[in-house]
Amino acid sequence: MAQKLDVCIRGDGMVGRTLALLLARQRLRVGLVTSAPKTNDDVRAYSLNKASRDLLTELRCWPDAQHATAVQDMRVWGDNGGFVHFASPTPEGLSWIVDVPVLEAQLAEAVRYQSDIACLTAPAPAALTVVCEGRHSSTRDELGVNFETLPxxxxxxxxxxxxxxxxxxxxxxxxxxxxxxxxxxxxxxxxxxxxxxxxxxxxxxxxxxxxxxxxxxxxxxxxxxxxxxxxxxxxxxxxxxxxxxLQLARAERWIGTFADGSAWVLAGDAAHNIHPLAGLGLNLGLADAAALAHVLKSRESADYWRSVGDRHLLRRYERARKADMLPTWVACDSLQRLFAHPHASVQALRNWGMSGFDSLAPLKRWAMQQAMQ
Missing domain, CATH: 3.30.9.10 (D-Amino Acid Oxidase, subunit A, domain 2)
Structure with missing residues (x-):
């Protein structure tokens, strides 16, 4: 790609590839920095919610039913008699368990066929750099961003x-x-x-x-x-x-500028980590990609005069994502701490709470709707 890039995405994981496809639809010139090919023995699988499924379906990257298994029931047992059962309110399912290698392959194929995405072996100059390098991001460390980590x-x-x-x-x-x-x-x-x-x-x-x-x-x-x-x-x-x-972590700053004045922004695991107990990790990263793409799309109407690296636009993204994620961070961390507490009285309380929650149908419906979105 001879022309200067609008956006350079550092990291070609699922969040980086999804963001590249979303921005290419806006006719932005996107560079995607690729890493070494992964081995075929990746054992990961992700629980994806309806919002993630809708996003990937829109990009024509949703796997077939053999590789995206719908969850019709979720059963959770406490450590001393506590139990919660969630049943899907629709035939579609509560969530979908997606085979990571299959999803990665479909996103990679979509990227290959998108002419506005250039696959790069090293970062290139751009008005905006998006850092999607994962929890051990070297770019985030080079920028001196404080990554608050709670192991x-x-x-x-x-x-x-x-x-x-x-x-x-x-x-x-x-x-x-x-x-x-x-x-x-x-x-x-x-x-x-x-x-x-x-x-x-x-x-x-x-x-x-x-x-x-x-x-x-x-x-x-x-x-x-x-x-x-x-x-x-x-x-x-x-x-x-x-x-x-496992750790809970979040970056203190999600946006900033390089020495040359161009902008950078964090997304995905480079910006936040969470305990896998609720299965929300990749959902949060895909929500980052969707939110950033939505903010940049506003340049097609009311904010047409702003550049993709405009600080006011990027601040909208940072504020929105931090506000949306705070309840999730607090809830997951609190659950982990509640069940990690060894005292017998706390054990009795948490199991009583699980069984009580299981009997409150309206509260369960509300919790399911929140998780699905």
Whole structure:
């Protein structure tokens, strides 16, 4: 691309690619800095809500039903009798469990066929640089942005498993206060409506996570089967296992300028991290992309005279996203802390609260609507 770029996006993950496609629709000249190709053994899966599905469907990047399994029921167990059940109010589902490699491949193909997106091997000058490099963003560090981090005493262990019992489109989650600390186990349905596979996300104290990784495949599957109370029958590990530390984090500043006067903005995991217990991580990153694209689109009407790097436009994005995300940050962090508290009276209170919440239909409906959007 010989002409100077309007926007340079550093990071070609799912948030970066989605943003590139949204901005190319506005006829902006976009450069997307690509990274080394990923291996084929990515075991991640994401729970995406209706807002994310609508966005990706609009971009013609939504996977087929085999790789985007609709969740019809979500069942959550506390650590001493607490239980909550969410049933989908529509045949569409509460959310969708999406196979990450498939979604990444569809976004990559869409980028290849978009003439206004240039794939770059290094950052290039642009009126606006969007940093989508993930939680370990080097650009954010070079800019001196304070990344406020609160480490949890937990690591996530992820893998793929197959059960002898079909998942029946159920997302299953258990909270358990073990001898080493809080454990949160989630089994998310994969393979379509009739599937028997699941994505595992097991949040464990660091030493327990390391011990689980050290087990051979049959021993790991047996431990997982016990922890999930055999709900999916006999389990078989079908992939390698991955592990990473969990944290709550957010950047103090999301916008700024380089020495040459051009603007920069943060999005996705470069701007915020959250505990996976509610399955909202990628949804929040895609919401960043949609919000930034919406703000820049205002240049087509009332703000036609502003540039893509205009500070007033970018401040709108920063204020809107911080305000929208604050309740989510507080809720997820509070839940994690509530279940991590070891005192028996707190344990009794949280399990009583779960069961009480399960009996309040109007409150459950409201909570589901918020999560779906």
């Amino acid at each position: 949890y005493q937990q690591h996530a262990v992820a893998a793929r498993v197959r059960g002898s019992v079909p998942h029946r489109q159920q997302a299953l989650q258990w909270f358990h206060q073990g001898s080493h600390g809080l454990e949160i186990l989630a089994l998310l349905p994969l393979g379509g409506a009739q599937g028997d596979s699941a994505a595992l996300v097991w949040s464990l104290p660091p030493e327990r996570a390391s011990a689980m990784l050290a087990l051979d495949a049959p021993a790991f599957a047996s431990a997982l089967q016990d922890a999930s109370h055999g709900v999916l029958g006999q389990l078989e590990l079908t992939s390698e296992r991955a592990m990473w530390p």
